[in-house]
Amino acid sequence: MIHRNNPDRRQAPKRYPSSDASRPARTSGRHPSHGRPNARPHTPVRAGGPARTGRRTGAKMRMPRKNMPRLTPKKKEDVIPALGDNIRIIPLGGVEEVGKNMIVVEYKDDIVIFDMGFQFVTEEETPGIDYILPNTKYLEQWKEKIRGVVITHGHLDHIGGIPYIMNRIGNPKIYTRSLTKMMIGKRQSEFPHLPELDIREVEPGDNIKLGNLPIKFYPISHSIPDAMAVSLETPYGNIVITGDLKLDHIDNEPTSEEKKVWGEIGKHSNLLLVSDSTNVENPGFSITEKKIQENLEEIIKNVPGRLIIGTFASQFERMIKIVQIAEKYGKKVITEGRSIKTNIEIAQLAELLKPKKGTIIPAQDISKYPPNKIVVLATGAQGEEFAALMRISTKQHKHVVLNERDTIVLSSSIVPGNEVAVRKLKDNLYRFGVKIIHYKVSDVHSTGHGNAGELTWVNKTVGAKFFIPGYGSYSMTAFHAQVIKDANIMKAENIVIPKGNGAVIEIGNKGKTIKTLKEKAPSGITMVDGLAIGDIQEVVIRDRKMLAQDGMFVIVATINLKTGKLRKSPDIISRGFIYLRESQDLLQETRVLIKKTVEDTASAARPINFDNIKAQLTDSVSMFLFQKTNKRPLVIPVLLSI
Numbered sequence: 001m002i003h004r005n006n007p008d009r010r011q012a013p014k015r016y017p018s019s020d021a022s023r024p025a026r027t028s029g030r031h032p033s034h035g036r037p038n039a040r041p042h043t044p045v046r047a048g049g050p051a052r053t054g055r056r057t058g059a060k061m062r063m064p065r066k067n068m069p070r071l072t073p074k075k076k077e078d079v080i081p082a083l084g085d086n087i088r089i090i091p092l093g094g095v096e097e098v099g100k101n102m103i104v105v106e107y108k109d110d111i112v113i114f115d116m117g118f119q120f121v122t123e124e125e126t127p128g129i130d131y132i133l134p135n136t137k138y139l140e141q142w143k144e145k146i147r148g149v150v151i152t153h154g155h156l157d158h159i160g161g162i163p164y165i166m167n168r169i170g171n172p173k174i175y176t177r178s179l180t181k182m183m184i185g186k187r188q189s190e191f192p193h194l195p196e197l198d199i200r201e202v203e204p205g206d207n208i209k210l211g212n213l214p215i216k217f218y219p220i221s222h223s224i225p226d227a228m229a230v231s232l233e234t235p236y237g238n239i240v241i242t243g244d245l246k247l248d249h250i251d252n253e254p255t256s257e258e259k260k261v262w263g264e265i266g267k268h269s270n271l272l273l274v275s276d277s278t279n280v281e282n283p284g285f286s287i288t289e290k291k292i293q294e295n296l297e298e299i300i301k302n303v304p305g306r307l308i309i310g311t312f313a314s315q316f317e318r319m320i321k322i323v324q325i326a327e328k329y330g331k332k333v334i335t336e337g338r339s340i341k342t343n344i345e346i347a348q349l350a351e352l353l354k355p356k357k358g359t360i361i362p363a364q365d366i367s368k369y370p371p372n373k374i375v376v377l378a379t380g381a382q383g384e385e386f387a388a389l390m391r392i393s394t395k396q397h398k399h400v401v402l403n404e405r406d407t408i409v410l411s412s413s414i415v416p417g418n419e420v421a422v423r424k425l426k427d428n429l430y431r432f433g434v435k436i437i438h439y440k441v442s443d444v445h446s447t448g449h450g451n452a453g454e455l456t457w458v459n460k461t462v463g464a465k466f467f468i469p470g471y472g473s474y475s476m477t478a479f480h481a482q483v484i485k486d487a488n489i490m491k492a493e494n495i496v497i498p499k500g501n502g503a504v505i506e507i508g509n510k511g512k513t514i515k516t517l518k519e520k521a522p523s524g525i526t527m528v529d530g531l532a533i534g535d536i537q538e539v540v541i542r543d544r545k546m547l548a549q550d551g552m553f554v555i556v557a558t559i560n561l562k563t564g565k566l567r568k569s570p571d572i573i574s575r576g577f578i579y580l581r582e583s584q585d586l587l588q589e590t591r592v593l594i595k596k597t598v599e600d601t602a603s604a605a606r607p608i609n610f611d612n613i614k615a616q617l618t619d620s621v622s623m624f625l626f627q628k629t630n631k632r633p634l635v636i637p638v639l640l641s642i
Contacts, residue, residue, distance in 0.1 A: 077137075078519035080504055083108070085509040087234055089272070089468065090521050091364040093117065095498045096474045102134040103274065103470070110211030111142060113149045113172075114230065114241050118160035133161045135502065136168055137522035143170040145212035151176035153227035154183035155314050163191045174199045175208065177217075177226035179316075179350050181414060186346060204228065209272050218261050220245045223289065223448025224316040225352060229265065233532025235510025237271025240462055244276050244471065246450040247457070252285045254457060262461045271511055273464035277472035277480040279449035286454065287446040293321045295443050296411065300325050305405035306371040310381030310389045313339035315448070319377060320353045326375040327359045330535060334363050336388035336400070337379025344377075352546055365397040377401060381412040383421030393428035403431030411444045420436035455480065456487050466507065466514045467495045502563040551576025552635040553625065555617065557598055562600030570594045577625075577633040586628055594622055610639050 087107050094101035099119030105112050118131040139146060149172055151159055162174075162184060174184065174197060181199050188197055202208065205220040214233040222244050232239045235535070248255045254262075279286065298321070311318060319340065326333045333355075335341050344360070347353040366374060380387025393396045408429055414422050428470050429436055434502060439445040450458070459467065469480035474497075481495045496505055496514055502523030507514050554573040559564055569591055574580055580587065594617065601616045602608050617637045626632050 001064060004265060014635060032216075037254055048235075070361065077522055080138075080475060080517070080519045080521065083506075085508075085510070087236070087239070087271075087511075089239070089274070089505045089507075090138065091470060091498050091501055091503060092136065092138070092521065092523070093119070093161075093501055094157075094471050094475070095501045095503065097501075098278065098472060100132055100134050100161065101158050101471060102161070104139065105213075105232055105239055105241075106145070109145055110147050110149055110213050111139070111145045112210050112213060112215070112232060113139070113169075115152055115158040115243070116149060116161040117155070117157040118164070119157065131164075133526040135522050136165055136322055136526055138502075139169045140401065143168075146170060146172045146310045147213070148172050149174045150215065150230055151184065152178050152230065152241070153177075153222055153224050154180040154316075155224060155244070158243070159184050159187065162197070163188055163194060166197065167194060171195055171198070175202050175210075175215075176200075177202060179224070179226040179346070179352065182346050182350055186342065202392060204307070218265055220261065221258070221289075222246060223314065223318070225350075231268065231270075233408050234271065234511075236507070237269045237465065239272045240265060240274070240464060242271055242273070242458065244278065244449055245454075245458070246279075246286055246448055247454040248288060248290070249454070252453060256293075256387075259461075262458060266461045266463050269474045270462055270464035272466045272468065272507065272514075273462050274468045275455060275458060275480070276449055277469045277476040279447050280452050280455055280469075280472070280476055280480040280483060281450040284451055284453045286449070286451045287443055289317060289446055289555070291443055292318065292411075292446045292478055293325075296322060299326045299331050299409060299437065299444070300375060301329065303407045304372060305407060306374045306376070307407050307409065307580050308376040308389070308392070308400070309409045309411055310378050311410075311445075312329050312381070313337065313343050313379055314342060315411070316347065318411065319344060320347050322375065322377055323353060323355055323359065327355055331373050332361045332365075332369050333359055333363060334366060334374065334400075335375045336363060336376060336392075336397075340377055340379050340388075363397075366399050371405060380425070381410045381427040382415055382418045383423075385421075390425055390428075393425055395434075396482060402429070402432040403432055406432070406434045408434050408436045409444055410436065410438040413439050413445055413447065452483050456483060456489070459484055460487070460489050465494060465511070466490075469495070469497060547576065547634050550631040550633045551578075553577055553621070553635050555594055555621065555635070555637045556640070557600060557617075557637070558642060559598065559608065559613075561608060561641050564608060565599055566595050570598075574633070577631065578629070589628075590621065590624065593620060597621075608641075610641075613637075614639060 083106060085108075087105070088107070090104040092102040092104060093099070094103070094115075094117070097119065099117060101115045101117045101210040103114040105114065116134070116169055118133050120131065144167055149166075151174060152490075159180065166172075176184070176199065178201055180203055184197065184199060188194065204217050209215070216231045216233075218229045218231065219227070220229045220242065223246075227243060227245070229240065229242045229245065232241070242429065247258050249258070255642050294338060296309075296318075309322060313319070323333050323344070335344050344353065348355070361369075366376075376390040378392065380389030380391075383390060388397070392400045392402060395401070404460060410422075426436060431626050437444055467481070467484060469477040469484075472480070477497050481497050484490050484495060485492055496516055496613060498505065499516065500520070502521040504519055504521060505514065552575050554575075556573070557570040558568060559565070560567055572580070572587055572590065578586065597617050597620045598613055601613045605612065613639045618635045621637075622632065622635050625635070
């Protein structure tokens, strides 16, 4: 009889609170484009089975290392009270974080959803995970009340969750503008097994009714065309949701078009404003995209040699303008990076970009033209390992080989957490003797999000009674609230800072009061993990971190069922922990401990309890190895019997 270590039954080391769970199998390998737009689609299959709790016996509890994750027991879901005549706002994503934006507005029997994004993740925090999605259990419970999904613009943190979520909530109709519709359709085509989406195109000024809730759309400025704000009408006033926004302005004075749009919104009786907080910690007004484009034109026009521009594929308008400027000066454009290629294709399909034949050329034709006639538009300004710019910098690109006459423009800011990767990228580039232009030395990048001055102006112009700062980490939303209070636009009691995703905010007393309920909608993390999608258990992420940091230590032991003794000295397999040939003394001591632990535990019960032996073995060996090495490898006991 063989008792192999089963992840559903194996208990965690004693240093963590008692909790274990079944693990979804990893059925597909990683993809080079992990963590980037347009990565390989993943079939949305529910992962795993019911969680199990292991019994804790044996070793003394000890404190975990500071940087190791703790397992937290699953909180019983709150029972949210009946809605009554209140208006309910529930952010399911985008609160105390950047990304996976999703807001629910509910009144009587109608639910309207605003945006449906996902969040990119880092290998350090969630190893092996592709994306994080909003938790939709609340919507799944009330799917019959969902009247539609409104998408404010086409960035992945607002549309990326659609292929994974729509099936779960009954595939309601989607309402959005033309370009966003194309981008949703393009992404959905990567999931051919899913039902076709029902996407209804709307334009600024349109009025529609979702259930009993009238909705109107307004054009706004962002870093992508067809961005829009939305106004939802209730009996007690309008709810205005901005999506991501900035202002076009001249010397900190909004343009006449901006004044017209926001002034029109402000003419109505506005009950609540939910506004972008991403860039609120920067004072004044942001640099306009027009200024960035003017500077890029000067560079494209005057650069003496070949020009390589690294930027975000999400900077839709900037990419279009770069192609247009290059064409204006008789230069050829090479697009490198899947996401940039895809978005340029979409721009052409939407007729936002109409390049002449031969303006955009394949990379293999680069040698056919003089260097000063070449502009390379590439992904990878954040130092992503497999992106085009990093491959160019490490001589891994098939066609682009750098030399000292090249100029590199990094038309992006550094995303927090990417500092080391960007530094590595710049180091690599400088080794070729190239000239590098970046946002710290020249205005070659501007955010798509408004600074504090812009957001204050929008808030004042809209003139809503209540305010919820949205779309950002807690420091951003708290700072946004303070900015509005300091500007004397609104009283503190009329501002609600959401306390995490799933916060249930209600406007009651016929629009006179606003409060946050003590109850919360389900907000546990939902992850896309290879071919699986669901509530990946914390223990899985914990184990992956342990494997990455300290490796694994596998024990193979054979037990005599009659005597409870080991048949032979246990075998040990180590990966990423120690070099076995140089650790013979440690291995010998460990084998002695294993023998004693197994035989002592086996002798204490008849018939032999293999689960108990594995629990004791995991705890004792984990503690011993930590004492000897100050490392905590993942200990996996495999027990055989004769």
